[in-house]
Amino acid sequence: MKKGLLLLTLMLGAATSFAHADDAAIKQALQQKIGATQIDIQPSPIAGLQTVLTEGGVLYVSSDGKHILQGPLYDISGPMPVNATTELLAPILTKRLDALKDEMIVYKAPQEKYSVTVFTDVTCGYCSKLHKEMKGYNDLGITVRYLAFPRQGPNSDAEKTMTSIWCAPNRMEAFDAVMSDKSVKPATCSINLKRHYELGTLFGIQGTPAIVVDGATVLSGYSAPSDLKATLDAYAAHKATGMTK
Incomplete structure (x- = not known):
């Protein structure tokens, strides 16, 4: 022995x-x-x-x-291909997402049912379209939390503008202004938007807007308020069904 x-x-x-x-x-x-x-x-x-x-x-x-x-690595052993990369890294990515909560620009729904994180770019037309429909998302119970993802990368003009937004005394006011084609006063601070960008790359994001539902699910591109609500309802129902089996 x-x-x-x-x-x-x-x-x-x-x-x-x-x-x-x-x-x-x-x-x-x-x-x-x-x-x-x-x-x-x-x-x-x-x-x-x-x-x-x-x-x-x-x-x-x-x-x-x-x-x-x-x-991405796909698992094709089941009835449908599953992105094994996001599933494997979900706990890690969720933790890193939570670590940036204090740096998010949050538009909270009065009666929140869902919360999504949107990686956005101020030079992105569909990002602007999504933001202009914020009331529609909020009215349907969807809270939107923004992180920065300048598509041209760190040190780009978009990144500099977004740094000014995130370093403004009132981030929401500054973000609303830029998304309405107004200017923002240049500003810098301790916030490093490179952290946002790098997290986006770990989620596999290549374009904006990118809507993160949780640590394992990313919806690419613009989605109208009613369409996003339907998607989130279906996703929640699927998760509930999986948990009861």
Whole structure:
């Protein structure tokens, strides 16, 4: 019995050391080859690959750090393809989303039934259209929380304008003004919108508006208030059905 326990302990210790070695190889490769500075290594459903969160998005990296895959991973074992990447990372992305709550510009529904987070860009026509219909969303019980996603990337003109909005004494007033084709007084502060942008890339967002329902579901593009309400109702019903099975 003692020999068996000793052998098991040695095997577990070797496995842990091997995992640490794999992580070290991955970190070194990503730092040296693609200049990644933010590296969060997570498990993957595929043997020999690790899921890696970086400032440039989600990667799948071989254990030796020599091969990289980019893009969503789909599970086709069931009746319909499922985005395994967002499902796997949902708890992590939800936590990172919650960490930015104090930086969100929130338009709260008087009788809230749903809350969505919208990654927006002040140069985006459909973002402006969505914002101009805010009363419609709020009247249907949908609270809208904004984060910034300048499509041209950090340090772009859009990012500078959005920084001025987020650093204004009254963010909602400044955001409303810009979305109505008015100007905003230039401003800077401790808020770094690069964090918003990087989180958006982890969600796989490439365009705006992008509506995050939860840590695993992103609706791409504009959706009219009634259409979004119908989508959220269907999503809630689906989740409830899944929980009762």
